Amino acid sequence: MKILELDSGNTRLKWRVLHNERPIHQGVFLNTEDWEVGFNALLSNIGMLDKARASIVSGTDRSQLLASIIRKIFGIELQIISIRPIWRGLQLQYENPLKLGVDRWLAMQAAWNHSSSGACIIVDSGTALTVDVIDHQGVHQGGFIVPGQVLMKKALLTNTAELGISYEPTASIELGNKTIDCINHGVLAMSVSLINAQTERYDDVTVYLAGGDAPQLEPHIRARSIYMSDMVMNGLALADREN
Incomplete structure (x- = not known):
């Protein structure tokens, strides 16, 4: 069986093709590109x-367009996954679970169903940094959404004069001795501190990381950590199996 998986976010469309449950092709279209031509x-x-x-978290118009393209080319319907507040042992405590964002829910499902210790922290480090916490009983305690490293640097560049900004990945969280290092190390240290503060909630916890900044974050995480690059896609597969 050949399956197409899509993760449509606010800044990019990530895709993966599976053959008999194994990935054979994958890639990304940025929303700033002429993505529709490339996707077709x-x-x-x-x-x-x-x-x-x-x-899909990029809106109804994108959902309808993707469904229309797939229907036209393959003659099949696009299955759009929706949130289930209580499912596979994971219980959401969001005030309005349907406002959580299906990508965050799918990432939590992938981590929760992989975790051996139970308690887990899910970190997606892209344009935004999202952090979600699940306790040993599978109850989602809540989370954070803050700017990712590039957005934080852009905020400094936009609002502060004559600062040297580098968008190259940063590995260090040590004190800087020149302005560019003070910025780069400080931005990374803020993200790391936010995550590590949550690891102190539990004696036994696993941090699951995804997103472009994960390789810079992982060496500084104080708890057991696992890099799962396709966390949302893995959650998609779980959600589909029980439909």
């Missing part, structure tokens, strides 16, 4: 497709 070209070269499933 991609689908035209996939060949036969048995199923398509998606996590």
Whole structure:
């Protein structure tokens, strides 16, 4: 069976093709590109497709467009996954669970169903840094959404004169001895501190990391950590199996 998986976010469309549950192709279209042309070209070269499933947080218009493209090319319906407040042992405590964001929920499902210790912290470090905490009983305690490292640097560049900004990945959280290091190390240290503060909630906890900044964050995490690059996609597969 060949399956197309889509993770449509606010800044990019991530895709993956599975054949008999194994990834064979994957990639990303940025929303700033002429993504629709590239996406159509991609689908035209996939060949036969048995199923398509998606996590979409980029709005109803994008959902309808993606569904229309897939229906036209393959003659199948796009399965758009929605949140279930209590499912597979994970219970949401969000004031309005449907406002959580299906991508965060799918990432939590992937981590919770992988975790051996139970308690886990899910970190997605992209344009925004999201942190979600699940206790040993599978109850989502809540989370944080803050600017990612690039956004924090852009805020300094926009609002402060004559600062040298580098968007290259940073490895150190040590005190800086020049302005550019003070900025880069400080931005990384803020993200690391936010995550490590949550690890102190539990004696036994696993931190699951995804997103472009994960390689810079992981060496500084004080708890057991696992890098799971396709966390949302893995959650998609779980959600689809029980539909």
